[in-house]
Amino acid sequence: MAMNSQGRQTRAANEMNAEVSTHTGNKALQIEEPLIFERGAEGGSGVDLPEPEGIMPRLGGQQAESAPELPGLSEPEAMRHYVRLSQKNYAIDMGIFPLGSCTMKHNPRLNEKTARMPGFSDIHPLQPESTVQGALELMDRLAGWLKELTAMPAVAMSPKAGAHGELCGMMAIKAALVARGEAGTRTRVLVPESAHGTNPATAAQCGFKVDKLPAADDGRVDLQAFKSKLGPDVAGIMVTNPNTCGLFERDIREMADAVHEAGGYFYCDGANFNAIMGKTRPGELGIDAMHINLHKTFSTPHGGGGPGSGPTVLSEALAPFAPVPFVVSDEDGFRLVETAAGEGEQAFGRMVAFHGQMGMFVRALTYMLSHGKDGLRQAAEDAVLNANYVQKRLSAEMTPAFPGTCMHEALFSDAFLKDTGVGTIDFAKAMIDEGFHPMTMYFPLVVSGAMLIEPTETESKFGLDQFCDSLLALAKEAKSGNTERFEAAPVYAPKRRLDETQAARKPVLRWQPEMAEAMAAE
Amino acid sequence: MRYLPLSDADRAEMRRTVGVETIDELFSDVPKDALNPVLDLPDHKGELEVERIMRGLSAKNHAASDGPFFAGCGAYKHHVPATVDHIIQRSEFLTAYTPYQPEIAQGTLQYLFEFQTQVAELTGMEVANASMYDGSTAAAEAALMARRITKRKKVLCSGGLHPHYAQVIHTNSELIDDEVIEAPSSPDGQGSIMEMIDDQTSCIVVQSPDVFGHVRDLSALAEKAHEHGALLIAVVTEAVSFGLLKSPGSQGADIVVAEGQSIGNALNYGGPYVGLFAARQKHVRHMPGRLCGETVDAEGKRGFVLTLSTREQHIRRDKATSNICTNSGLCSLAFTVHMSLLGGTGLRRLAMLNHEAACKAADALSQVEGVEVLNESFFNEFTLRLPKDAAEVTEALAQRGIVAGVPGGRLWPGEDDLANLLIVAATEVTTDDDIAALKSALEEVL
Numbered sequence: 001m002a003m004n005s006q007g008r009q010t011r012a013a014n015e016m017n018a019e020v021s022t023h024t025g026n027k028a029l030q031i032e033e034p035l036i037f038e039r040g041a042e043g044g045s046g047v048d049l050p051e052p053e054g055i056m057p058r059l060g061g062q063q064a065e066s067a068p069e070l071p072g073l074s075e076p077e078a079m080r081h082y083v084r085l086s087q088k089n090y091a092i093d094m095g096i097f098p099l100g101s102c103t104m105k106h107n108p109r110l111n112e113k114t115a116r117m118p119g120f121s122d123i124h125p126l127q128p129e130s131t132v133q134g135a136l137e138l139m140d141r142l143a144g145w146l147k148e149l150t151a152m153p154a155v156a157m158s159p160k161a162g163a164h165g166e167l168c169g170m171m172a173i174k175a176a177l178v179a180r181g182e183a184g185t186r187t188r189v190l191v192p193e194s195a196h197g198t199n200p201a202t203a204a205q206c207g208f209k210v211d212k213l214p215a216a217d218d219g220r221v222d223l224q225a226f227k228s229k230l231g232p233d234v235a236g237i238m239v240t241n242p243n244t245c246g247l248f249e250r251d252i253r254e255m256a257d258a259v260h261e262a263g264g265y266f267y268c269d270g271a272n273f274n275a276i277m278g279k280t281r282p283g284e285l286g287i288d289a290m291h292i293n294l295h296k297t298f299s300t301p302h303g304g305g306g307p308g309s310g311p312t313v314l315s316e317a318l319a320p321f322a323p324v325p326f327v328v329s330d331e332d333g334f335r336l337v338e339t340a341a342g343e344g345e346q347a348f349g350r351m352v353a354f355h356g357q358m359g360m361f362v363r364a365l366t367y368m369l370s371h372g373k374d375g376l377r378q379a380a381e382d383a384v385l386n387a388n389y390v391q392k393r394l395s396a397e398m399t400p401a402f403p404g405t406c407m408h409e410a411l412f413s414d415a416f417l418k419d420t421g422v423g424t425i426d427f428a429k430a431m432i433d434e435g436f437h438p439m440t441m442y443f444p445l446v447v448s449g450a451m452l453i454e455p456t457e458t459e460s461k462f463g464l465d466q467f468c469d470s471l472l473a474l475a476k477e478a479k480s481g482n483t484e485r486f487e488a489a490p491v492y493a494p495k496r497r498l499d500e501t502q503a504a505r506k507p508v509l510r511w512q513p514e515m516a517e518a519m520a521a522e
Numbered sequence: 523m524r525y526l527p528l529s530d531a532d533r534a535e536m537r538r539t540v541g542v543e544t545i546d547e548l549f550s551d552v553p554k555d556a557l558n559p560v561l562d563l564p565d566h567k568g569e570l571e572v573e574r575i576m577r578g579l580s581a582k583n584h585a586a587s588d589g590p591f592f593a594g595c596g597a598y599k600h601h602v603p604a605t606v607d608h609i610i611q612r613s614e615f616l617t618a619y620t621p622y623q624p625e626i627a628q629g630t631l632q633y634l635f636e637f638q639t640q641v642a643e644l645t646g647m648e649v650a651n652a653s654m655y656d657g658s659t660a661a662a663e664a665a666l667m668a669r670r671i672t673k674r675k676k677v678l679c680s681g682g683l684h685p686h687y688a689q690v691i692h693t694n695s696e697l698i699d700d701e702v703i704e705a706p707s708s709p710d711g712q713g714s715i716m717e718m719i720d721d722q723t724s725c726i727v728v729q730s731p732d733v734f735g736h737v738r739d740l741s742a743l744a745e746k747a748h749e750h751g752a753l754l755i756a757v758v759t760e761a762v763s764f765g766l767l768k769s770p771g772s773q774g775a776d777i778v779v780a781e782g783q784s785i786g787n788a789l790n791y792g793g794p795y796v797g798l799f800a801a802r803q804k805h806v807r808h809m810p811g812r813l814c815g816e817t818v819d820a821e822g823k824r825g826f827v828l829t830l831s832t833r834e835q836h837i838r839r840d841k842a843t844s845n846i847c848t849n850s851g852l853c854s855l856a857f858t859v860h861m862s863l864l865g866g867t868g869l870r871r872l873a874m875l876n877h878e879a880a881c882k883a884a885d886a887l888s889q890v891e892g893v894e895v896l897n898e899s900f901f902n903e904f905t906l907r908l909p910k911d912a913a914e915v916t917e918a919l920a921q922r923g924i925v926a927g928v929p930g931g932r933l934w935p936g937e938d939d940l941a942n943l944l945i946v947a948a949t950e951v952t953t954d955d956d957i958a959a960l961k962s963a964l965e966e967v968l
Binding site: 058059079102127164205301355359 | 558566577591694
């Protein structure tokens, strides 16, 4: 009772009116922040640059009459603006980010430190090779780790994201078919219904026809249906393993043998490699190509949606068709093969202007050296154990999509919400009020109202228990008929539920001066 | 292992909860002979040890800041304010995912909206997306977008287009049997693809300033393209030039793609960078990549969401406009923070400083005997013709601690008539001493 003894007594929280509206619209640490265009001044600036000397321009008459009409902020204003914006984001550094098939794990800061070493961050992609031997050696070492972890003989390093890696793998398959003289006849690619949307999109971008593979009742590819679809027009299959239901395709070798026998290739989507790194090697399972998301498995950060990096490992059959550039070494050191001639004669082409995501390579190699082979295997085991722990605990109130254990992600259907009036999206939005980022929702498409939870290995048991306790309480609440909080959720987030339909119907994709006038008029 | 929170006691208890005795019971679907392979890799290391290894590798490289530096051709050395790197390392930006839950991702979404507005203004276009992997992949996607709009299959690349960009376009377009025609390189800035445009042309891809540094007038090309129902795709590899040159949009471009690295981003040996992609409003539903749009929340307050996702792969699957499902998030944030610090007037001044540095470099180097400057116009980059192979010259200068530029042989291997060309870039970081050092070193080796 010592507290507040001199002042006015604090009322109990439940007596407070939760609907206090402030004059600013702010809620303490939650600040409504205008766009820079509404607050910055044209002519303002947060950089001090010297006065130009007034040399006569040689711009071929193409000089613009005036500067771009964009506001500038002083450094303190800019800092405050972007820090305030940052505080409206959820992030892995704040709590579990259980997005299935996204592998949101802790991002070690050592990786950020090494990526900023001047010998990596301050070198130019076209400076003489003799001046970047350390960079080429780093790429070569990272490639060595990736090849050893996958038991594959080659890796294309330049793809800039997972989907770009998929494109690389499928381009290599197309090039191999061209070399065999079968590109005109082998035009069909088999893709499971449960696949990431990028798989069919990639196949289509390569000019292939996509043929859907049904899932069996156990959440895996239906082996018989798959075999029946094979034929002389099949270019290959694209299968994720572990798949998007969080299950290992136990028939993977039989599938690989069958597609090879039919003259096609096996593309494996490596999005879920975190479950198996150090535990098993795709090269021993019969695959021909697989991309590795360095931003997932090897923790180069997601950065709010990129940059990613998607090196793609290739089998003996596809290795000759790898795109330029690639690193080779001899007694004189390392060098790049940058042209589709000579050593790169069979290369299917070039995917990017330069050599790939060097900044991500540095972070990934740092991560690998830190973990070592023992740490990587332990990480995969812990990731799988954490997912199974969550699956087991949540099964008390929620409905697992498939019986048995899972790999690194636990999949639930919305069956436990049946007749409650609460949908998967409401359940997810209520999680936001409880302080958690929702799981992946409505994916994979083969499960009704799917909820896909991937905790990763960097969650503690304490954290998982908090998470599970909260979800179990929410599930009970939904079943008890209290639907209001679900429909209203999120209540405590920086924004209430956003109208995505309006955004798509009348797209407003940039700020215009009229917007400011309209706001002022209101 | 410092990154793994579970203790052995936790693991044992959790296995009991799950109902397995050993961890490998959870891997029972993996073929037995492929489980737990012996790996020829080292065990884990402490932070100090790892840092030591990485510093060793870093030290084997010559950094741009280590001496006079003149390389460009699609990647440029600029000064980035310290604020930028601080902001992009904020946990809430660095360790967030794609903003699929907009209520708790307004930070990312609002800066993307600011980014799109800045890019649209700089390019002179109506709309811009939330960024692409880099300039070259943006160019390839632009060619595919033009095909969707015009339903034609012929792409014309100008001779001034960065050859790597042309190759990326080739690689992507030829997959679907489109024809990609490259005009011959024109180091003197005289060539034009004007006469090659016909009624089968889907788009023309023109870079300005071009790879040799010449500033091109796009208006006449735009007019000719439009007469034939084709689109003009303008490529810009040096985003700082937006501060000083007429925007591609004002000259009639239908799609503008650019490498945004120069604003806010380090050289990084070629990546990660940030591709800028802008177009006309009427073509917005044909655009690839993520788009951020404005909307309201349940209380009527303004907020931002990813929108028009019916174009995208996770909804449309094999009918999507592109397989792209990422942007260059953190690099676009760096761009936006740097651009917000510069403002339009700051960018213009920065661009003028770049141009003046290049003017001084061109004047100094043209005095070297046997060296010819090929450009009448340029922004911050120009082409020299040397009396001998430029790759040999750059190697000799590298031994003296000077990165002299990009030799023709690096970009056009095997093309002997381009081998003596040296493409030289100067920016605001280039000092008079740097230019003097390059000049005297060049005099020594020629």
